[in-house]
Amino acid sequence: MILIILLSLALLTALTWFWIRRSKRPALPDRIPAEYSHLLQMHVKYYRNLSPAQQEVFTQRVAAFLKQVHIEGVGTEIDLTDKILVAASAIIPVFGFGDWKYPNLTNIILYPHTFNEKFQYEGAGRSTMGMVGSGYMNGQMILSKPALHAAYALEDTKHHTPIHEFVHLLDKTDGATDGIPEYLMEESTVDPWLDLMHREMIRISQSESDINAYALTGDAEFFAVVSEYFFQQPQLMAENHPEIYKMLCLFYKQDWVKERELPH
Numbered sequence: 001m002i003l004i005i006l007l008s009l010a011l012l013t014a015l016t017w018f019w020i021r022r023s024k025r026p027a028l029p030d031r032i033p034a035e036y037s038h039l040l041q042m043h044v045k046y047y048r049n050l051s052p053a054q055q056e057v058f059t060q061r062v063a064a065f066l067k068q069v070h071i072e073g074v075g076t077e078i079d080l081t082d083k084i085l086v087a088a089s090a091i092i093p094v095f096g097f098g099d100w101k102y103p104n105l106t107n108i109i110l111y112p113h114t115f116n117e118k119f120q121y122e123g124a125g126r127s128t129m130g131m132v133g134s135g136y137m138n139g140q141m142i143l144s145k146p147a148l149h150a151a152y153a154l155e156d157t158k159h160h161t162p163i164h165e166f167v168h169l170l171d172k173t174d175g176a177t178d179g180i181p182e183y184l185m186e187e188s189t190v191d192p193w194l195d196l197m198h199r200e201m202i203r204i205s206q207s208e209s210d211i212n213a214y215a216l217t218g219d220a221e222f223f224a225v226v227s228e229y230f231f232q233q234p235q236l237m238a239e240n241h242p243e244i245y246k247m248l249c250l251f252y253k254q255d256w257v258k259e260r261e262l263p264h
């Protein structure tokens with residue numbers, strides 16, 4: 001009897017010891033390969049302009065994105081640089097939202113060049129450089145690899161195809177790709193935004209604006225085009241389009257001209 005009690009006590013002690021050890025073991029954070037920050041530093045101006053603390057957060061979010069979303073090349077080999085550039089394009093527009101994840105994205109395909117008629121085009125010309133899938137292509141994005149690289153090689157332009165596509169995806173989060181990112185805005189800003197957008201469209205159509213005329217394709221394209229401009233040339237946009245700049249700062253919770261910092 002005593003033996004049984006002693007054995008039970010010993011077993012209980014051993015189990016308690018294992019349980020304490022287990023619960024005390026710290027969860028090991030995933031190690032982020034050093035190449036991630038090297039590649040971001042090398043290719044991404046937005047990243048270079050961040051403080052060291054912000055760069056660390058950015059790199060972590062890039063790593064989390066790459067774990068969440070599958071990126072593959074079709075008809076082309078892809079490497080880590082391609083993946084990092086895609087992930088950076090995804091994180092830049094949502095960097096002000098804390099630990100936010102795209103709910104409607106599982107797969108990104110890189111094509112060797114502008115792509116074919118099998119998929120719906122958004123319009124002529126540039127639309128073939130990137131596409132956010134709908135219908136049976138829901139959850140997918142297609143990007144042309146040269147357009148991805150051009151976005152980072154030509155930093156002084158107002159164009160950025162991958163950011164353009166991620167902005168469509170963000171716009172789509174509320175159910176409609178309509179240039180009104182309800183998800184990002186206070187209800188009271190919907191009307192002023194529509195007003196601002198349509199006034200600027202008139203200026204574009206009269207060649208009085210430096211915003212790419214592709215923005216005239218519709219409200220969703222206007223939102224994506226001005227967002228490219230906002231992230232590529234914030235200073236220029238703040239000077240040339242202060243009202244649009246201010247509105248986009250509100251949407252994206254980032255103001256790189258005034259604060260050089262995220263407001264949170």
Ligand SMILES: [Zn+2]
Nearest residue numbers: 122168221224
């Ligand atoms: Zn578009």
